[in-house]
Amino acid sequence: MTAALVELQEVKKIYWLGEVEVPALQGVDLRVESSDFLALMGPSGSGKSTLLHILGLLDRPTAGKVLWEGLDVTRLNGGKLAELRGRRIGFVFQMFNLVPNLTALENVELPLVFLGVPARERRNRAEEALRRLGLGDRLRHRPNQLSGGQQQRVALARALVTDPALLIADEPTGNLDSTTGREILVLFFELNKQGRTIVLATHDPEAAEVARVRLRLRDGRITERL
Numbered sequence: 001m002t003a004a005l006v007e008l009q010e011v012k013k014i015y016w017l018g019e020v021e022v023p024a025l026q027g028v029d030l031r032v033e034s035s036d037f038l039a040l041m042g043p044s045g046s047g048k049s050t051l052l053h054i055l056g057l058l059d060r061p062t063a064g065k066v067l068w069e070g071l072d073v074t075r076l077n078g079g080k081l082a083e084l085r086g087r088r089i090g091f092v093f094q095m096f097n098l099v100p101n102l103t104a105l106e107n108v109e110l111p112l113v114f115l116g117v118p119a120r121e122r123r124n125r126a127e128e129a130l131r132r133l134g135l136g137d138r139l140r141h142r143p144n145q146l147s148g149g150q151q152q153r154v155a156l157a158r159a160l161v162t163d164p165a166l167l168i169a170d171e172p173t174g175n176l177d178s179t180t181g182r183e184i185l186v187l188f189f190e191l192n193k194q195g196r197t198i199v200l201a202t203h204d205p206e207a208a209e210v211a212r213v214r215l216r217l218r219d220g221r222i223t224e225r226l
């Protein structure tokens with residue numbers, strides 16, 4: 001069997017609150033193949049965000065393995081992990097997480113700054129990413145001068161500007177009204193149709209419908225695959 005883009009084997013995650021153990025993931029096996037579009041569903045506290053953090057190499061499991069293209073990344077040091085994450089993974093969050101005092105263009109340039117891309121190329125690629133998402137006339141706007149849907153599109157441009165192998169989205173429509181949320185979901189649908197690999201978490205059954213496969217989590221376990 002060829003290696004998956006990312007594979008989780010028997011992944012467990014325990015958070016510690018002082019002396020108290022909080023089991024967030026209790027043994028998750030999951031393969032994410034190139035061009036997949038998975039939606040994680042399940043009640044609040046079921047482990048969706050924790051799972052996305054581990055898939056996205058933002059956090060390490062307490063037990064089990066994370067294989068990235070077959071490489072066991074649980075053994076990589078923090079710097080190597082950050083480099084892999086920066087080059088190969090894009091993130092979109094519920095709260096947009098844009099830097100408030102930077103323009104849309106500067107926000108989208110940021111991941112390229114960290115990768116050491118020269119200024120002119122950075123600017124061109126960020127402009128192109130924003131134009132593709134219909135924000136060519138909003139380059140110099142700051143986040144507070146943009147609507148929620150526009151801010152989420154800036155966040156999406158920032159996630160895509162590095163051309164990541166994996167796009168991770170945690171409740172990307174959670175802060176948007178239903179019409180604007182639907183517009184963002186259409187963008188995800190089209191990105192996947194063009195071959196982008198996506199894993200998103202959502203409470204919203206309608207949002208989960210855009211994915212090809214839905215996984216239901218309960219108490220830190222995958223209980224259903226639809």
Ligand SMILES: Nc1ncnc2c1ncn2[C@@H]1O[C@H](COP(=O)(O)OP(=O)(O)OP(=O)(O)O)[C@@H](O)[C@H]1O
Nearest residue numbers: 015016017022024043044045046047048049050051
């Ligand atoms: N940093 C943390 N420290 C301690 N416990 C945590 C931490 N992060 C999450 N948890 C706990 O881990 C469990 C899973 O949380 P997680 O955020 O993954 O759930 P979720 O499915 O994303 O929920 P929601 O739908 O509300 O976003 C919960 O019981 C939560 O309280």
Ligand SMILES: [Mg+2]
Nearest residue numbers: 048049050170
């Ligand atoms: Mg969550």
